[in-house]
Amino acid sequence: MSVIALAGNQNSGxxxxxxxxxGSNQHVGNFPGVTIEKKEGQIKRHKEISIVDLPxxxxxxxxxxxxxxxxxxxxxxxxxxxxxxxxxxxxxxNLYLTLQ
Numbered sequence: 001m002s003v004i005a006l007a008g009n010q011n012s013g014x015x016x017x018x019x020x021x022x023g024s025n026q027h028v029g030n031f032p033g034v035t036i037e038k039k040e041g042q043i044k045r046h047k048e049i050s051i052v053d054l055p056x057x058x059x060x061x062x063x064x065x066x067x068x069x070x071x072x073x074x075x076x077x078x079x080x081x082x083x084x085x086x087x088x089x090x091x092x093x094n095l096y097l098t099l100q
Contacts, residue, residue: 002050004051037066
């Protein structure tokens with residue numbers, strides 16, 4: 001099974017995309033900290049592809065427990081693809097993670 005990880009800053013739209021791709025109804029909020037653990041599901045029409053919604057992270061040097069969960073998943077689980085979800089309204093802060 002292929003694994004796609006949704007990574008990015010808090011409140012950037014990761015869970016919204018996860019819900020769209022998987023048909024899930026995970027809670028979405030317009031504030032940081034809504035996703036505090038990773039969630040996994042399959043793409044609606046492609047059950048052989050797993051999508052992992054990760055807690056928000058600003059860099060690969062984590063400060064919070066949620067950021068540790070995300071960093072460890074990205075570095076230890078080695079997903080087949082990492083989609084870095086970027087909020088264009090704060091591009092400089094969001095691209096810091098991208099450049100790492």
